[in-house]
Amino acid sequence: MRIIIIGFGKLGKGLCRAFIQKAGFLRDTYGLIPRVVAVVDEFGAVANEKGLNPTKLLKVADSFGTVARYKGGKRGKLAIKVIDEVSADLVFELTPTDIHTGEPGISHIKRAMQAGKHVITSNKGPLVVAFGELDLLAKTQGVEFRYSASVGGAVPVIGLAKKLLVGNEIKEIRGVLNGTTNYILTRMSAEGVPQDTVIREAQELGIAEKDPTLDINGIDTACKITIIANSLLGMDAKLRDVKVVGIRRINPDAMKLAQEAGQTIKLIGVARRGYLEVCPKLVPLGHPLAVGGTLNAVTFELDLAREISITGFGAGPMETTSSLLGDLIDIHCTLGA
Amino acid sequence: MRIIIIGFGKLGKGLCRAFIQKAGFLRDTYGLIPRVVAVVDEFGAVANEKGLNPTKLLKVADSFGTVARYKGGKRGKLAIKVIDEVSADLVFELTPTDIHTGEPGISHIKRAMQAGKHVITSNKGPLVVAFGELDLLAKTQGVEFRYSASVGGAVPVIGLAKKLLVGNEIKEIRGVLNGTTNYILTRMSAEGVPQDTVIREAQELGIAEKDPTLDINGIDTACKITIIANSLLGMDAKLRDVKVVGIRRINPDAMKLAQEAGQTIKLIGVARRGYLEVCPKLVPLGHPLAVGGTLNAVTFELDLAREISITGFGAGPMETTSSLLGDLIDIHCTLGA
Numbered sequence: 001m002r003i004i005i006i007g008f009g010k011l012g013k014g015l016c017r018a019f020i021q022k023a024g025f026l027r028d029t030y031g032l033i034p035r036v037v038a039v040v041d042e043f044g045a046v047a048n049e050k051g052l053n054p055t056k057l058l059k060v061a062d063s064f065g066t067v068a069r070y071k072g073g074k075r076g077k078l079a080i081k082v083i084d085e086v087s088a089d090l091v092f093e094l095t096p097t098d099i100h101t102g103e104p105g106i107s108h109i110k111r112a113m114q115a116g117k118h119v120i121t122s123n124k125g126p127l128v129v130a131f132g133e134l135d136l137l138a139k140t141q142g143v144e145f146r147y148s149a150s151v152g153g154a155v156p157v158i159g160l161a162k163k164l165l166v167g168n169e170i171k172e173i174r175g176v177l178n179g180t181t182n183y184i185l186t187r188m189s190a191e192g193v194p195q196d197t198v199i200r201e202a203q204e205l206g207i208a209e210k211d212p213t214l215d216i217n218g219i220d221t222a223c224k225i226t227i228i229a230n231s232l233l234g235m236d237a238k239l240r241d242v243k244v245v246g247i248r249r250i251n252p253d254a255m256k257l258a259q260e261a262g263q264t265i266k267l268i269g270v271a272r273r274g275y276l277e278v279c280p281k282l283v284p285l286g287h288p289l290a291v292g293g294t295l296n297a298v299t300f301e302l303d304l305a306r307e308i309s310i311t312g313f314g315a316g317p318m319e320t321t322s323s324l325l326g327d328l329i330d331i332h333c334t335l336g337a
Numbered sequence: 338m339r340i341i342i343i344g345f346g347k348l349g350k351g352l353c354r355a356f357i358q359k360a361g362f363l364r365d366t367y368g369l370i371p372r373v374v375a376v377v378d379e380f381g382a383v384a385n386e387k388g389l390n391p392t393k394l395l396k397v398a399d400s401f402g403t404v405a406r407y408k409g410g411k412r413g414k415l416a417i418k419v420i421d422e423v424s425a426d427l428v429f430e431l432t433p434t435d436i437h438t439g440e441p442g443i444s445h446i447k448r449a450m451q452a453g454k455h456v457i458t459s460n461k462g463p464l465v466v467a468f469g470e471l472d473l474l475a476k477t478q479g480v481e482f483r484y485s486a487s488v489g490g491a492v493p494v495i496g497l498a499k500k501l502l503v504g505n506e507i508k509e510i511r512g513v514l515n516g517t518t519n520y521i522l523t524r525m526s527a528e529g530v531p532q533d534t535v536i537r538e539a540q541e542l543g544i545a546e547k548d549p550t551l552d553i554n555g556i557d558t559a560c561k562i563t564i565i566a567n568s569l570l571g572m573d574a575k576l577r578d579v580k581v582v583g584i585r586r587i588n589p590d591a592m593k594l595a596q597e598a599g600q601t602i603k604l605i606g607v608a609r610r611g612y613l614e615v616c617p618k619l620v621p622l623g624h625p626l627a628v629g630g631t632l633n634a635v636t637f638e639l640d641l642a643r644e645i646s647i648t649g650f651g652a653g654p655m656e657t658t659s660s661l662l663g664d665l666i667d668i669h670c671t672l673g674a
Contacts, residue, residue, distance in 0.1 A: 154642035154645065156497070156502070159501045160493075160497070164663060165663070166367075166662075166667070167359070286629030286630070288634070291623060292622075292624070304662070306653075306656055307648075308493070308647065308648070308649040310646070311625040311646040313642065319641065319642050322641035325503075328504075330503070
């Protein structure tokens with residue numbers, strides 16, 4: 001399979017590393033031979049239809065900060081040109097998320113689809129700004145479109161519903177979808193310390209970003225619940241359709257009261273057909289959503305199975321590679337079937 | 338799809354009920370029209386290649402205790418005869434589990450496969466006695482063989498690994514796979530009461546069976562961990578290959594010590610390539626395996642995603658129908674692809 005990678009940060013590099021480490025496994029198990037024919041980063045690009053050497057790509061990018069220094073590479077904003085002109089089967093769109101415009105992800109994804117290329121993305125922006133349009137374009141162009149990595153990192157939330165809970169009607173989806181806030185709430189609960197203290201320590205540990213506003217105020221969770229609703233409940237919701245309350249007002253006293261009642265407080269995203277919400281909620285200890293640390297967890301309320309929950313790491317380049325690779329194998333097998 | 342149901346207890350009836358309730362959904366969503374052409378129970382059978390009426394089947398079975406009283410039905414041990422002689426695409430083998438002989442499940446499954454019929458089963462017996470043989474027979478006969486309902490009830494443990502964690506190497510699988518013992522341990526932990534008291538109350542509530550020995554001594558969990566190892570780790574293990582310790586010796590003192598250390602005690606099945614074990618183990622509170630009540634939970638240790646866990650109800654006819662129906666839709670889509 002001939003692959004273009006747009007965005008060569010931690011995720012793009014993690015994917016490349018997996019292609020190296022798992023070459024034998026992918027070939028022997030699925031007959032899948034990923035051939036990277038182009039890589040674009042923020043400073044430039046390199047393309048070779050015979051295939052680029054993934055080990056060399058990583059080395060060049062790490063040494064010089066751009067793949068433009070790979071033999072034959074060029075500097076400049078080259079994503080659209082590469083997507084249009086390089087022969088390939090599939091584009092990985094792994095650029096950073098812009099939740100307001102969805103760009104440059106939307107343009108990349110549209111051009112790829114218009115060029116008849118399948119698309120896998122981890123980018124939440126395009127999915128909260130233009131889900132319906134992109135989903136329709138994929139269908140009319142007859143290409144595959146996957147975005148498992150955009151929700152839950154390594155946790156196959158969307159695949160679980162689409163491939164395994166198939167006999168069930170989904171009544172509601174509830175999720176702990178942001179590892180940073182879950183870490184903060186877990187430590188507040190375990191140690192009774194104020195939120196600001198935990199946030200500062202989380203920043204020092206690299207668990208929270210320098211500006212953790214989008215996590216703390218619930219917007220990141222709102223993005224994910226929007227994507228879940230769009231892909232699993234047949235909605236075409238935008239971010240503004242979600243009623244959002246963050247964790248800012250949760251203090252140690254509230255945590256203590258919850259604990260005394262055998263509960264804990266989690267930031268929960270809720271999706272029902274026509275109703276989307278993000279809000280701190282009480283969760284009984286022992287319930288699958290009461291997971292600690294940076295874990296993510298999603299519970300599906302179903303007519304037959306009643307409740308099925310899935311839990312795992314919602315971030316991290318290696319963990320997220322699990323979802324990117326899962327999507328790639330899925331498309332490969334779908335096309336081969 | 339023409340379907341034979343062997344075994345018409347709670348599961349068979351639950352499946353029939355789902356066929357009635359979900360007829361429109363299955364047809365519109367998957368183009369699947371399940372036509373029940375024969376049903377066999379312990380007293381007799383009825384067959385009609387034009388299709389039996391599921392509502393009438395349920396009514397007759399509930400009124401007379403056997404489908405033999407359905408128009409055209411016959412009394413006697415008719416399973417093999419029906420499997421051999423009735424034209425059908427697929428057999429549901431839903432008879433009770435015999436973990437020592439695997440019968441009559443093994444014979445039913447073999448004859449169905451030899452007759453070119455796909456097989457879906459919930460029966461653990463055949464899978465712990467003759468997994469390798471049945472798996473091979475399905476392959477040589479070119480038929481599909483699914484057994485999601487045999488492990489975890491509604492929880493799609495096997496499907497998760499086979500369909501969604503596909504880019505990962507599975508290093509280890511750990512699971513809370515028995516709802517009865519999980520209920521007992523959860524109540525011992527929450528209330529500090531002795532095991533015998535909880536067992537008695539669980540029996541009164543219908544959560545524990547009259548003779549809960551196979552649950553308490555870990556054998557039921559051992560069956561499930563054997564099936565998981567066989568289907569996901571490429572083993573051909575038998576029940577005797579599992580090192581088993583039950584929960585008999587767990588007392589309120591042990592529970593209290595665990596709690597003081599922020600842990601709880603769960604009966605855990607463990608499968609690594611070449612090593613199978615069932616044993617009570619400490620699990621940290623907040624870990625996905627620390628689920629309460631009658632829930633089941635399974636954690637996969639993986640090279641990329643690190644840990645993915647899935648949780649849900651491990652028993653109940655409606656819940657288990659979720660897995661039976663999931664297998665049916667999966668086979669239907671596999672054949673149609």
